Amino acid sequence: MKYLTGIMLALLISTASCGKNDNAPPAKVAPSNLTINAVVATDSSGTVSFSATAQNAVSYDFDFGNGKTKTVTNGTVKYTYSGSGEQNFTVKVTAKSADGLTVSQSTSVKVSISKLLVWSDEFTEDGAPDSNKWGYDIGTGDNGWGNNEAQYYTDRAQNVIVSDGTLKITAMKENYQGKSYTSARLLTRGKFEFTYGKVEVSAKLPSGVGVWPAIWMLGSSVNTIGWPACGEIDIMEHKGVEPQKLYSTLHYPNHSGGNGVGSTTNVSNMSNSFHKYTLDWTPTALKFYVDDQLFFTFNNTASLPFNDKFFILLNFAMGGNFGGSIDPAFNKSTFEVDYVRVYKN
Known part of the structure; x- marks a missing residue:
């Protein structure tokens, strides 16, 4: 009996001990x-x-x-x-x-x-774009700055946000303020304006027939002397119906709208990977590059508006005079920008 009692006591102790270990919290794991x-x-x-x-x-x-x-x-x-x-x-x-x-x-x-970097946005802080660097055009542009596009520009997070190291401008199909699509248009007007320099933008373009993303610049005098007298520099324009074609164009008096002076080049995978779009702007020339390959040179002269201050714009339009008809099946797409940098020549 004493022998059996000892065995039972040992089993009870063992069982209690196991139960205590089972309830212990797991050890924390370090990297x-x-x-x-x-x-x-x-x-x-x-x-x-x-x-x-x-x-x-x-x-x-x-x-x-x-x-x-x-x-x-x-x-x-x-x-x-x-x-x-x-x-x-x-x-x-x-x-x-x-x-x-x-x-x-x-x-x-x-x-x-x-190169002396004079201004940049690397889009490293999640949330709304830096208000010290960017403002917005809100609305349709029907009051003078639109091109018969189908979107309403907002500053909502659904349409424009910084996350995971990039700026994301998203156009989506929705009924909003009388329009069938929403998107965003950012600009540095009143925050950063400059004359001459090298502008570099790394971006991945949206896809879909009817999309019209753009990286461009306007003369700061647009509100006083109007367009096209102020000058316009389109570093990159793209329309989804031509997924591999890049447009770079200049607009100025006698060369507005479809009469702008520019060039195109074919680029693969513009909507699937990032590419670098560059403007090298001096008193004598404006040179346009994609992935460091020169494809268009425009001779600048003192009589042209490309010797004054300009500001930068990033926008994603739908349809309009350039984007054309929109695929009825389009639902949503994103224009993604990794960085914008301006260097002094």
């Missing part, structure tokens, strides 16, 4: 094996592409070594340093697990900036 890769762009723009990986990580905090930070979930981020000449930065990356535990690693990067 491990954090690695960082940094690729410096070869165009002397100061742009660095970072990628970080770690086991058990759900987010990565990047400290770029200049007081700027960015948090991403996929471990990849592109950042452009400002200034000129050679610069060295110590970049710290902190990986965080779902349990809130962290591990950090640092790396050094050297950038050489030969």
Whole structure:
């Protein structure tokens, strides 16, 4: 009996012990094996592409070594340093697990900036576009600045937002304020206006018959002397019915509307991948590039309006004089912009 009693007591103790361990909270998991890769762009723009990986990580905090930070979930981020000449930065990356535990690693990067960056938006802060840099045209443009388009421009998050490192302008089919579509039109008027320089925009274009995205500039005198006297520089225009054709055009007196002076070139996958659209603007010429390939040169003279201040616009129109008929099956598409940069020549 004593022997059996001892066995039973041992079993009770063992059972109680197992139950206690089963109720214990699981151990917290920390990230491990954090690695960082940094690729410096070869165009002397100061742009660095970072990628970080770690086991058990759900987010990565990047400290770029200049007081700027960015948090991403996929471990990849592109950042452009400002200034000129050679610069060295110590970049710290902190990986965080779902349990809130962290591990950090640092790396050094050297950038050489030969062009002076005077204005840019890298679209790194999620939410509405930076109000210090962008304003909006709201409405239909029927009062003078539209082209018989089918959309109503808003500043709603449904139509324009910054997320995951890019600006997203979305046109969607909906009945709104008497129009059948909504979208957005951003501009730097009154916030950033300039004369001469190099403008670079990385963008992925929307798709669908009837879409009309544009990267362009207007003379700041548009409200005083009107259009086309103020001048218009279309860095990139695209219509969905011609998915591989890029338009670059200039408008000025005697060359307005369909009589603008410009050129086109074919570009593959404009709606599936990012491409760089560039204007190099000087007192003697306006040169247009796509992915660093020159395809159009316009000779500038003192008698033309392309020697005064201009501002930048980004918009996504539907239909109109240029976009043409809209596919009835169109529902929604997005014009995505990675960055806008202006350099001093």
